[in-house]
Amino acid sequence: xxxxxxxxxxxxxxxxxxxxxxxxxxxxxxxxxxxxxxxxxxxxxxxxxxxxxxxxxxxxxxxxxxxxxxxxxxxxxxxxxxxxxxxxxxxxxxxxxxxxxxxxxxxxxxxxx
Amino acid sequence: xxxxxxxxxxxxxxxxxxxxxxxxxxxxxxxxxxxxxxxxxxxxxxxxxxxxxxxxxxxxxxxxxxxxxxxxxxxxxxxxxxxxxxxxxxxxxxxxxxxxxxxxxxxxxxxxxxxxxxxxxxxxxxxxxxxxxxxxxxxxxxxxxxxxxxxxxxxxxxxxxxxxxxxxxxxxxxxxxxxxxxxxxxxxxxxxxxxxxxxxxxxxxxxxxxxxxxxxxxxxxxxxxxxxxxxxxxxxxxxxxxxxxxxxxxxxxxxxxxxxxxxxxxxxxxxxxxxxxxxxxxxxxxxxxxxxxxxxxxxxxxxxxxxxxxxxxxxx
Numbered sequence: 001x002x003x004x005x006x007x008x009x010x011x012x013x014x015x016x017x018x019x020x021x022x023x024x025x026x027x028x029x030x031x032x033x034x035x036x037x038x039x040x041x042x043x044x045x046x047x048x049x050x051x052x053x054x055x056x057x058x059x060x061x062x063x064x065x066x067x068x069x070x071x072x073x074x075x076x077x078x079x080x081x082x083x084x085x086x087x088x089x090x091x092x093x094x095x096x097x098x099x100x101x102x103x104x105x106x107x108x109x110x111x112x113x
Numbered sequence: 114x115x116x117x118x119x120x121x122x123x124x125x126x127x128x129x130x131x132x133x134x135x136x137x138x139x140x141x142x143x144x145x146x147x148x149x150x151x152x153x154x155x156x157x158x159x160x161x162x163x164x165x166x167x168x169x170x171x172x173x174x175x176x177x178x179x180x181x182x183x184x185x186x187x188x189x190x191x192x193x194x195x196x197x198x199x200x201x202x203x204x205x206x207x208x209x210x211x212x213x214x215x216x217x218x219x220x221x222x223x224x225x226x227x228x229x230x231x232x233x234x235x236x237x238x239x240x241x242x243x244x245x246x247x248x249x250x251x252x253x254x255x256x257x258x259x260x261x262x263x264x265x266x267x268x269x270x271x272x273x274x275x276x277x278x279x280x281x282x283x284x285x286x287x288x289x290x291x292x293x294x295x296x297x298x299x300x301x302x303x304x305x306x307x308x309x310x311x312x313x314x315x316x317x318x319x320x321x322x323x324x325x326x327x328x329x330x331x332x333x334x335x336x337x338x339x340x341x342x343x344x345x346x347x348x349x350x351x352x353x354x355x356x357x358x359x360x361x362x363x364x365x366x367x368x369x370x371x372x373x374x375x376x377x378x379x380x381x382x383x384x385x386x387x388x389x390x391x392x393x394x395x396x397x398x399x400x401x402x403x404x405x406x407x408x409x410x411x412x413x414x415x416x417x418x419x420x421x422x423x424x425x426x427x428x429x
Contacts, residue, residue, distance in 0.1 A: 033140065034147035050170050053144060054179035057137075077147075078140045 019047055019055065021097060024090040027065060030081035056080055064089055118145055121167050128177035137180065145170070188252045195264065196252040203244050212237025225391050227401055286347040290340060297336045300329060317385045324379070328370050335366045352424035361417045368413040375402045375409075 022045045026036055033053050040047055059065045064086035070079050082090065122142060126134050145166055152162035170176055178185050188196050216233025220226060255262065303319040320329070342363060346356055374380035378398070386392045392401070 032147075033144045034151070038151075048169070049144065049148065050176050050179065053141065054176070054182075057180060058182065075143050075146060076139060077143050078136075 015045075018097075019045060019051070020059070021090065021093050023052070023055065023059065024064065024082050024086055024093070027080050027082045027086075030068070030079045032070070032077040032079050036080070059086070117163055117167060118142070118149075121145070121170070121173055124173035125177045125180075128174050129180050184256065186256075188249070188256055192252045192256055192262075195262070196248065200245065200248050203248065204241055207244060208237040208241040211240045225389060227389075227391060227397065281346050281350055281352070283347070286343055289343050293336055293340050293343065297333060300333055317388060318382050319385060321379060321382045324374070328374060332367060332370060335363055339363050339367075351427050352420050354424055357417075357420045357424050360420050364413045364416055368409050371409055372406050375406050378402070 019040075022040055022043070023036065026039055026043075031039065033056060034049075036056075037047060037049060037052050040052075056065065060067055060080065064083060065080045066083045067078050067080045070077050122138055122145075125141065126138055129137060148166045148169075149159065149162045152165065153159050157165075175185065177183075212233040215236040216229050219232045220229035223229065254260075300320075304322065304325075305316070342356065342359055346352065346360075349356060371380065380402075381398075386398060392398050
């Protein structure tokens with residue numbers, strides 16, 4: 001029986017890269033940090049706040065996201081949205097994700113035969 | 114604004130590079146307030162909600178490191194192996210050399226062998242500490258400045274010589290044989306060419322001359338047998354259980370007489386002891402004997418344990 005600990009690390013490894021993909025997709029609609037966190041969680045991507053906030057800034061520094069301060073609401077919030085460059089990178093990432101899916105499916109089928 | 118959030122923000126921002134600090138402050142504050150509001154909206158007490166939110170965010174320094182993309186390790190995987198190899202190489206060679214040189218110098222300048230040994234050991238230790246500190250500091254700085262060392266890529270040509278089963282390497286065998294030969298040569302040398310002479314200019318041997326008709330030939334024979342063992346071990350290429358047994362027997366055959374002679378005060382030449390005021394003083398000779406016994410015992414135990422570990426590794 002594999003321990004919970006080992007299982008958790010493997011799942012974590014598997015999920016790690018998908019947070020970037022999920023954030024880029026979700027930010028086709030501009031949003032601020034906490035709202036994005038909740039949207040991601042609602043769609044089955046539970047992310048820790050202390051992972052997501054630094055990640056958003058890093059993606060912004062890399063030019064994949066742009067940001068804008070919204071001061072109309074009760075408290076000023078920084079809204080992120082995906083940039084053109086971000087879309088290009090996202091397209092590549094989604095292709096690769098699909099390729100991984102296909103490869104795994106093919107491997108499973110090939111193994112069954 | 115409650116003070117816990119303020120303190121958390123201050124602690125985080127302190128560890129973040131200055132340029133974007135103000136912007137990060139507003140963003141992080143809004144995020145924390147959003148999270149607190151969400152919890153109080155669900156009926157939680159405001160103070161408890163704040164504590165929970167900040168606890169979830171974790172240690173401020175860790176969060177700041179994530180923002181700044183800073184490494185939370187002294188020496189990372191890029192340099193770890195280089196650091197380890199350099200440190201090992203330097204620790205294996207430099208402190209011993211420095212200790213011996215300083216000890217010998219001290220012995221030639223002063224006439225107190227005990228002091229010379231002490232000075233040698235302490236300078237070797239200090240050298241080791243200095244090396245460990247500066248090498249590690251150097252690599253920690255490299256790690257933080259992202260300096261590339263432009264080290265050559267690893268290639269198959271760097272693989273160690275010889276088949277992997279060869280645990281006993283030629284260089285180790287040569288070192289052991291050289292040590293044994295030096296020890297063997299030391300026995301007659303200390304008798305005929307000692308560095309201490311008495312008032313008449315006659316030479317005073319280090320070891321008790323009476324031992325020549327009793328234990329010294331036995332010890333010399335054990336050393337010769339150890340030489341044979343080294344050769345046999347090299348030919349076998351690794352530690353086998355019979356070799357381990359013979360090695361342990363030879364170690365004991367050397368260590369036990371030396372320890373017994375030391376403890377019964379029969380190893381050192383009494384005349385020599387008389388020449389040194391420091392040794393004559395109360396209890397000093399006993400101290401030297403006891404320290405030597407501990408060292409001899411430690412070396413013996415280590416040698417036997419090492420051979421067992423290596424033999425087990427091979428048979429496992």
